[in-house]
Structure formats: C-alpha cells, structure tokens
Amino acid sequence: MENSKNYHDEQNNLNTLKMREVLAALPSFCKQFFRGIQEYTSSRTRLAYAYDLRVFFEFLHANNSVCAKMEIVEFPLSILDQITREDIEEYMDYITYYIKDGREYANNERGKKRKLSALKSFYNYYFCAELIKTNPAALVPLPKQHEKEIIRLDADEVAILLDQVEEGEKLTKCQLKYHSKTKIRDIALLTLLLGTGIRVSECVGLDISDVDFKNNGIKIRRKGGYETVVYFGEEVSDALHDYLEKRHHIIPLEGHENALFLSIQNRRITVRAVENLVKKYTANVTGLKKITPHKLRSTYGTTLYQETGDIYLVADVLGHKDVNTTRKHYAAIEDNRRRKAAKVVRLREK
Secondary structure (H helix, E strand, O other): OOOOOOHHHHHHHHHHHHHHHHHOOOOOOHHHHHHHOHHHOOHHHHHHHHHHHHHHHHHHHHHOOOHHHOOHHHOOHHHHHHOOHHHHHHHHHHOOEEEEOOEEEEOOHHHHHHHHHHHHHHHHHHHHOOOOOOOHHHHOOOOOOOOOOOOOOOHHHHHHHHHHHHHOOOOOHHHHHHHHHHHHHHHHHHHHHHHHOOOHHHHHOOEHHHEEOOOOEEEEEOOOOOEEEEEOOHHHHHHHHHHHHHHOOOOOOOOOOOEOOEOOOOOEOOHHHHHHHHHHHHOOOOOOOOOOHHHHHHHHHHHHHHHHOOHHHHHHHHOOOOHHHHHHHOHHHHHHHHHHHHHHOOOOOO
C-alpha cells in the first residue's frame, strides 16, 4: 500500500516534466518568472502560462522584424522593452485563428482572455522587479466576456440519466459488453458528481480512505491544493457502499491500490475517461441536453441555490474562492428570485 501513488503529487510531477520541456523552447530569462510565481500558483497554472507564452514568442519570431533575426531561446530580456502595445494587439488578433504545423487553432473570448492574462502576469513580474522599463501588456484591456447561460439538468433529466446507466438501453452492442462490469462503478461516480458538485479532477483524485461513511463526507483536494470535506446524502452513500463492496474484490495495478474509482484496466480512472463515460450514456438519449461532467456540477449548484437561497453556502460547497464567481454563474436564478419578491409584497388587498 505504501508505494501507491498520490494522484495529486503524480499530476504535479507530470506537469513538472512537461514544464521543463516547454521551458527548453522559451527564452532563458523566462525561468526567473516561473520561479518567481511558484509559491502562489499550481503546477497546472504554470504549465498553461508556459504554453501560452510559447505561442506569444512564436508569433513574435514570425512577425516582428527584430525578433526574426534570432532564435526564440536566444531572445534577451531587453526584447520585452522593444515590444509595443500594437504588437500585443496584433498578437491578440492573430490568436483568434491561426494554423501551426498543419493544425488549426482558434480562441474565443475566454481563450483570448486567458492568453492575455498570462502575458499581463509575465510583463508585470519583470516590470515590478524593475528589470524592464515598459509594460505594454498593461495597456491592452482584457476582452469583454459574455456570460454563457448555465446548462443544467432538470430533475426528470437526472432520473433519465441514472436510469440509462442502470439499464443501458441505448448503448451499442460493443458498449453493452462492458456495461455489466462498470455499471455499479458508473452509478456511484455519477451519483457522487450529481450529489456533491465536486469537480471531475477532484473525483478522480479520490482515494478509498477519503470516504468517511460515519460522517457521510469525502475529503477532496481543491484547486490551489488545499484540502476540505464535502458532505453527501443517503443516495450517494448507498451508491458508494454498493460500489465499494465490488471494489474490494478488484486487484488494482501496482501504484493504484488506493484509488477509489478504477478503470477497466484496474488503474485510477482519468478525467478523460469520465468525460467519455458521460458522453456514452447521454449520446443516444433523445431529448437530453448535451451533457459534460461540468454540467453535472452546475446541476448540483443550481439545485442547492434554489433550495437554500444561500449564495455563500453554494460558493463554499463548490469551492469558489470568490463568492462573486458564484454570483456571476447563478445571476439568472437571483434575478428570478428578485422578480418573485415583487409579487410577494402586497400594498393593498384587492
């Protein structure tokens, strides 16, 4: 048991290896930036920044006359002072749609905002350290982001989804071969997601020891690395009990002994596998919305808010650091509640 890998540490190690690979293609001065932000960012965030900065430097190399004269890895720190606001605006226009190595890439408002945010953090680090004189990234406003409507399941759709997992009526012949082996696991996994609102990454990272039936709680590692306990109801408890009864008879591969949810290959299940699992059960069900694991989280958050009206509770349970993030997501429900308030108060009896 002792050699069993901790999921989160394993992911950090993988991200570290990928990070070294990307850093080797970036200017050498970038290493200082990533060392500087290490204490307050996750390995996943730093890797995303590295990928985004690689796109930026590749754009400069191809489109800026000064940068074109040398290899990207040879760019000196002083190059940052030669980049203008116009260069960054052209870069933002470029990432809307571009082709690299025969592959097409496109960025919507959200993708462009993320890439510009990475660039702003990058420039801000060197500017605050007084290593550069200019900060053109600060002059470019973040793209306005239009909020998407939250897609969630209605109560009858939740029942349809879970019935489909139990019965497998719409599955193909090939899928049905595995259905009897995975049905109990899949019911437990989806019931847990629907009944707690945890993220898929938090779900796949669960170990058996993280489940506490005495208090009906699970210990999860949130984004940012902190641990917390999320509580579940009887339906989740029953589904987990049924699965664990079967899980105790499975011999996992070495290094995966502690994992709560296992794949067909008896390894810890992956985020991609859960995404495919949700797609499999919803693909052929008529009348069901296009569902992703994140929409199961939205379903839980919406239901919790409708039942309690407590936005702070919803933010806490979903693991949002800023309640305004939650408020933004559930603004439509808040608006409905305000509309109801207008009808509740009567000034004069009719």
